[in-house]
Amino acid sequence: MGITKSELFEKRQNRMALLAKAFDHPARVAIMEYLLNNQTCICNDLVTELPLSQSTINQHLKELKQIGIIKGEIEGPKVNYCIDVAVWEEARDMFMNMFSKPVAANLCD
Amino acid sequence: MGITKSELFEKRQNRMALLAKAFDHPARVAIMEYLLNNQTCICNDLVTELPLSQSTINQHLKELKQIGIIKGEIEGPKVNYCIDVAVWEEARDMFMNMFSKPVAANLCD
């Protein structure tokens, strides 16, 4: 994107924005869902599963790893990816907290 | 961004990615939180509240409106913004569903 002035917002708001990025692209939603259903995967599993090239999928894995919500363990020539439970739970708590706030009935129509 | 090949993913995954965009920038998190706490707001409230220019804030409001998670009602020279409850609940359901799936203990370290 352009420059995001993250220094001007609360730490918590920046953190939530970062974690939301794990879900803000359909490929990353698909990858997270795959990991939820299969515990682990290697890049090639996703290449078979998703209609994207290996390099594109690898880029999404890299971004998810950068966010911290997944981890990769090198195992010979492969890398085993899995969800980082601590970060996953942090994200869950943040979204739960956001969505647990009461919302008034539509006030403008 | 670059081109997102949304036609290649499930409708649900594209929908989730869209809704996640309401939270993938700290300014939008701040706007959503402001609306949760105050029910409604006008653009100028946010200009006072947030360290961003009016045009930038207006752009974020436009994006949130495009996502559908907020609505705007014209009232004289002002526009009253509020959360669209139906879309909010759709987002809540999607994230709840995502985070309700059991996550295996870390399988790679």
Place this chain on the structure above:
DNA sequence: TCTATTTACCGTAATATTACGTTATAACAG
């Protein structure tokens, strides 16, 4: 009518994202 308030829109610059092809590397089987 004049003015202040409020918002929307335009243009711009800088930067990030998405996607792919290509190439490099590392482990393993034969």
Place this chain on the structure above:
DNA sequence: CTGTTATAACGTAATATTACGGTAAATAGA
């Protein structure tokens, strides 16, 4: 050693995002 498989890394092009200043339009009130 060679070929296969798996992944990462590099370069690129196209497009989206973020942010701002400036400007225009619309309403409310003096």
